Amino acid sequence: xxxxxxxxxxxxxxxxxxxxxxxxxxxxxxxxxxxxxxxxxxxxxxxxxxxxxxxxxxxxxxxxxxxxxxxxxxxxxxxxxxxxxxxxxxxxxxxxxxxxxxxxxxxxxxxxxxxxxxxxxxxxxxxxxxxxxxxxxxxxxxxxxxxxxxxxxxxxxxxxxxxxxxxxxxxxxxxxxxxxxxxxxxxxxxxxxxxxxxxxxxxxxxxxxxxxxxxxxxxxxxxxxxxxxxxxxxxxxxxxxxxxxxxxxxxxxxxxxxxxxxxxxxxxxxxxxxxxxxxxxxxxxxxxxxxxxxxxxxx
Amino acid sequence: xxxxxxxxxxxxxxxxxxxxxxxxxxxxxxxxxxxxxxxxxxxxxxxxxxxxxxxxxxxxxxxxxxxxxxxxxxxxxxxxxxxxxxxxxxxxxxxxxxxxxxxxxxxxxxxxxxxxxxxxxxxxxxxxxxxxxxxxxxxxxxxxxxxxxxxxxxxxxxxxxxxxxxxxxxxxxxxxxxxxxxxxxxxxxxxxxxxxxxxxxxxxxxxxxxxxxxxxxxxxxxxxxxxxxxxxxxxxxxxxxxxxxxxxxxxxxxxxxxxxxxxxxxxxxxxxxxxxxxxxxxxxxxxxxxxxxxxxxxx
DNA sequence: TAAAAATACTCCATAGGTATTTTAT
DNA sequence: ATAAAATACCTATGGAGTATTTTTA
Numbered sequence: 257x258x259x260x261x262x263x264x265x266x267x268x269x270x271x272x273x274x275x276x277x278x279x280x281x282x283x284x285x286x287x288x289x290x291x292x293x294x295x296x297x298x299x300x301x302x303x304x305x306x307x308x309x310x311x312x313x314x315x316x317x318x319x320x321x322x323x324x325x326x327x328x329x330x331x332x333x334x335x336x337x338x339x340x341x342x343x344x345x346x347x348x349x350x351x352x353x354x355x356x357x358x359x360x361x362x363x364x365x366x367x368x369x370x371x372x373x374x375x376x377x378x379x380x381x382x383x384x385x386x387x388x389x390x391x392x393x394x395x396x397x398x399x400x401x402x403x404x405x406x407x408x409x410x411x412x413x414x415x416x417x418x419x420x421x422x423x424x425x426x427x428x429x430x431x432x433x434x435x436x437x438x439x440x441x442x443x444x445x446x447x448x449x450x451x452x453x454x455x456x457x458x459x460x461x462x463x464x465x466x467x468x469x470x471x472x473x474x475x476x477x478x479x480x481x482x483x484x485x486x487x488x489x490x491x492x493x494x495x496x497x498x499x500x501x502x503x504x505x506x507x508x509x510x511x512x513x514x515x516x517x518x519x520x521x522x523x524x525x526x527x528x529x530x531x532x533x534x535x536x537x538x539x540x541x542x543x544x545x546x547x548x549x550x551x552x553x554x555x
Numbered sequence: 556x557x558x559x560x561x562x563x564x565x566x567x568x569x570x571x572x573x574x575x576x577x578x579x580x581x582x583x584x585x586x587x588x589x590x591x592x593x594x595x596x597x598x599x600x601x602x603x604x605x606x607x608x609x610x611x612x613x614x615x616x617x618x619x620x621x622x623x624x625x626x627x628x629x630x631x632x633x634x635x636x637x638x639x640x641x642x643x644x645x646x647x648x649x650x651x652x653x654x655x656x657x658x659x660x661x662x663x664x665x666x667x668x669x670x671x672x673x674x675x676x677x678x679x680x681x682x683x684x685x686x687x688x689x690x691x692x693x694x695x696x697x698x699x700x701x702x703x704x705x706x707x708x709x710x711x712x713x714x715x716x717x718x719x720x721x722x723x724x725x726x727x728x729x730x731x732x733x734x735x736x737x738x739x740x741x742x743x744x745x746x747x748x749x750x751x752x753x754x755x756x757x758x759x760x761x762x763x764x765x766x767x768x769x770x771x772x773x774x775x776x777x778x779x780x781x782x783x784x785x786x787x788x789x790x791x792x793x794x795x796x797x798x799x800x801x802x803x804x805x806x807x808x809x810x811x812x813x814x815x816x817x818x819x820x821x822x823x824x825x826x827x828x829x830x831x832x833x834x835x836x837x838x839x840x841x842x843x844x845x846x847x848x849x850x851x852x853x854x
Numbered sequence: 855t856a857a858a859a860a861t862a863c864t865c866c867a868t869a870g871g872t873a874t875t876t877t878a879t
Numbered sequence: 880a881t882a883a884a885a886t887a888c889c890t891a892t893g894g895a896g897t898a899t900t901t902t903t904a
Contacts, residue, residue, distance in 0.1 A: 257558060257630065257634075258557040258559060259558050260557060274859060274860095275857090283895065284895070284896055284897080285858085285860095286860075286895080287894060289860060289861090290895090291894080291895095293860090299637050301638055301640075303637070305833060306860090307859085307903060308856095308901080308904075309902090309903060309904050310858095311858090315640050315641070315643075315833070315835060315836055316637045316638070318640070319639075319640035319645055320636065320637040324633060326629065327626060327630060330629060331556065331626060334619055334622030335598045338600045338602070338618055338619040339600055339615070341600075341615040341617070342601070342613070342614070344614075347618055534604060536614060537614060573883075573884060574882090574884085582869085583870070584883085584885095585873095585884090586869060586870045586871075588886090589869085589886095590869080592885090605883090605884060606877080606878060606879085606883090606884085607877045607881095607883050607884055608877090608878060608879055609879095609883095610883090610884085
């Protein structure tokens with residue numbers, strides 16, 4: 257069976273007259289009769305009751321007519337869907353993000369993207385940089401947000417953000433009176449930090465920042481995975497933490513966030529995707545990210 | 556576009572290899588490549604990204620693959636549906652029934668029919684005999700239950716029931732002490748009855764029964780459309796009524812139903828359908844009715 | 855008898871086959 | 880160098896056209 261049979265059948269069912277139906281289909285009447293016969297023979301059921309004076313649908317024909325119309329509409333719809341998908345307006349986008357990834361840029365980007373492409377299904381999954389690389393490889397995500405350095409020729413990496421650090425202190429800490437803290441002042445503090453392995457990781461950024469700027473290695477008393485947990489431990493007095501500035505959104509009673517004295521090291525966030533990913537959805541997403549970044553740099 | 560294109564596309568999408576896909580489709584590779592190209596040209600979108608070493612779906616191809624599979628499944632399903640409809644297992648059946656039609660046979664028939672053909676949509680509508688004739692003519696029902704005589708060459712009429720009358724009396728009526736009543740005893744009673752026009756009607760049956768058996772014409776003090784209403788008026792003491800015996804199911808406080816003395820006239824119920832209706836659903840329904848009748852005659 | 859569907863045949867467009875070329879790894 | 884898709888060209892199936900017959904209202 258071919259769509260031709262369905263198109264012909266629907267037209268005959270609408271006209272209930274082979275001659276007029278053939279006219280509408282821009283073919284002559286005999287081949288139309290034949291095609292309908294082929295169709296009936298193939299499905300093994302009479303669809304029309306014909307006399308030389310009248311054509312009417314059989315009950316099977318009525319049922320088949322409904323289905324045939326749905327199928328033809330589904331075909332048109334599939335073509336439109338493919339076109340929409342080619343424009344990146346339909347489909348899905350898998351996004352991986354590190355636990356340390358911005359609590360500020362990502363929500364804004366997601367909001368903008370939803371606004372522009374409401375029909376795209378978004379799949380968000382928290383992954384560290386190494387997991388993101390694997391997920392990009394096996395196509396389970398299209399894009400990842402992670403801390404550089406990310407080195408893989410399969411990927412394109414674009415820096416999206418250079419955030420200053422903030423020092424997270426419990427409200428009881430002697431430094432809370434300061435307006436800005438220098439890294440050197442933190443050399444003897446206990447640190448709450450994050451897993452360094454596998455690299456690249458945010459914890460690495462923190463350690464390198466301390467080593468480069470002030471020559472000390474932070475003494476980590478507690479390792480956690482989530483920003484939220486780190487803050488809880490700081491509030492509980494287990495230590496202090498260096499966090500990306502965007503966590504300012506996560507204010508909490510008993511928590512004080514102080515900026516570092518300039519010139520302060522910064523932590524970078526990058527967006528990673530496959531160089532060979534042709535997805536227009538991805539292209540649209542990257543464009544939205546770019547627009548959001550530019551908007552921030554201007555505003 | 557033809558279903559061939561969809562079948563070929565789905566196979567290539569499954570194999571991601573034109574050569575193997577062609578093998579599975581029992582054609583050679585070049586025409587397969589061509590058909591996919593035609594498809595892509597027609598919908599104006601690339602569905603595959605090919606190199607000489609690899610074939611992969613574009614995002615548009617992924618979306619189109621889902622739709623193409625649904626369409627091909629819908630086609631198979633439409634064929635099965637038509638076959639089921641031809642066997643009278645799918646479709647709909649419009650049933651008209653007179654207000655006086657049995658409160659006994661019809662529910663039993665509907666129950667049996669539902670049991671055997673659960674996928675048939677039933678459309679029940681209360682119509683008098685004249686309205687049923689119109690509805691049968693314009694195909695808004697397939698079958699009607701009405702009182703004979705029904706004379707129209709377009710129709711086949713089959714008697715399904717010959718019911719005795721029962722006399723409906725208020726509990727306060729002097730005759731309630733009797734075990735059976737003769738029609739002659741009712742000559743001077745006030746009657747609650749039903750519209751005689753348009754014929755044929757149940758009210759005609761009642762009048763003719765009285766005239767033939769006892770030579771009187773019942774004095775109708777109130778005309779109603781529904782059996783339920785007639786019973787209410789009888790209970791309220793406005794008069795008596797001759798009802799078909801099947802209303803015994805509609806018992807009510809203050810209502811007494813008495814049989815007529817034999818030989819008593821009977822009222823017939825017939826089932827009417829179009830002689831030219833080829834519907835296997837109708838055929839199945841008539842068979843169920845027949846089976847129910849035979850079951851009653853035996854039981 | 856007339857309108858309309860079916861049949862008989864003819865033709866050609868195009869699906870599909872074979873041979874070969876191109877391309878990317 | 881090789882595997883695989885694309886291209887070129889040929890063949891033949893079957894869809895569509897024309898002429899005619901059959902059917903029934």
